[in-house]
Amino acid sequence: MKRKSPMIIAIAAVSGGGKTTIASCVKRKLPNSKTIYFDDYDFDGPKDITKWIDNGCNPDDWDLSPLIRDINQLITERRDYIIVDFPFAYLHSQTSSLIDFAVFIDTPLDIAMARRIHRDFKSGSAEEILLDLDNYLAGGRRGYLTMLDTTKPNSDLIVDGTLPKFEIAEIITQEVLNIV
Template identity: 65%
Template sequence: MERKLPIVIAIAGVSGGGKTTITSELKGKLHNCKTLYFDDYDFDGPDDFVEWIENGSNPEEWNLSPLINDIKKLINEPLDYVILDFPFAYLHSKTREFIDFTVFVDTPLDIAMARRIIRDYKDGSAKDILLDMDKYIIRGRKGYLDMLDTVKPYSDLIVDGELPISDIVSIITKNIVNIE
């Protein structure tokens, strides 16, 4: 049986877990592919992210129409792969039908938090960092833990987010070769 092209791969993980970096590196290793990044979109979704998590973190509350439209366009192009930097993996019913393979980047929460602080506060003040840490301790950590409970168990491949990026990309490329 000939495999369907393009193969749509979703890279999921917690904020600061390495999704964007891995997606970009994977694009450089796979031939004839395009990428879509969740953070490039301004979705209609919950106003309070932590409240959304406390209420069950239902992915269906996000209107992902702009992303879905872009996925539909790309799967009709003569591509081999479409790579999504996408936190929900298979959990959103309207994107699930397009995704062929999901990868969860399992990065320890302390490392993900450190990466996020470095990324988001390059020009920020110590006060801004401390406020963010306070929010994380009081409510935000629940979001990270929620992903470990909801996205990770339903992913096709779980990779260690502590590995060097080149090793992670190598593991992913070896696993997608077997997709039919």
């Protein structure tokens, strides 16, 4: 069976789990590829994330039309791979049929939290960091755990998020290149 071109690879992880970093690394390893980053978009979605988490974290509550439009545009180009930094993998009903291979980077929550604080609060105050930690404890952690229960088991490949980024990218690249 011949693989369709372009192959669309979704890379999922919890916030701070390495999606963006690994998507960039994989792009450098796969020929004729393009990467789309979830955080480059301003999606319409739940206004109260804690309430959304409490209601089950349904990915379909997010309007991903701009992302879908961009994926469809890239499909028309002569690319071999489209790598999507995308937290929902196959779970969003409007994007699931577009994705050919979903990867979940399984990063321990303490590492993901440390990365988030380091990334998001380089020039932040202690009060801002404490507020973010309060939000994490109030609901964010439940959202992360839900992701581990939903996105992780619905992925084609689960990679240990404690490995060095070059190893994670190599594992993903080899799996992708082995798909016939």
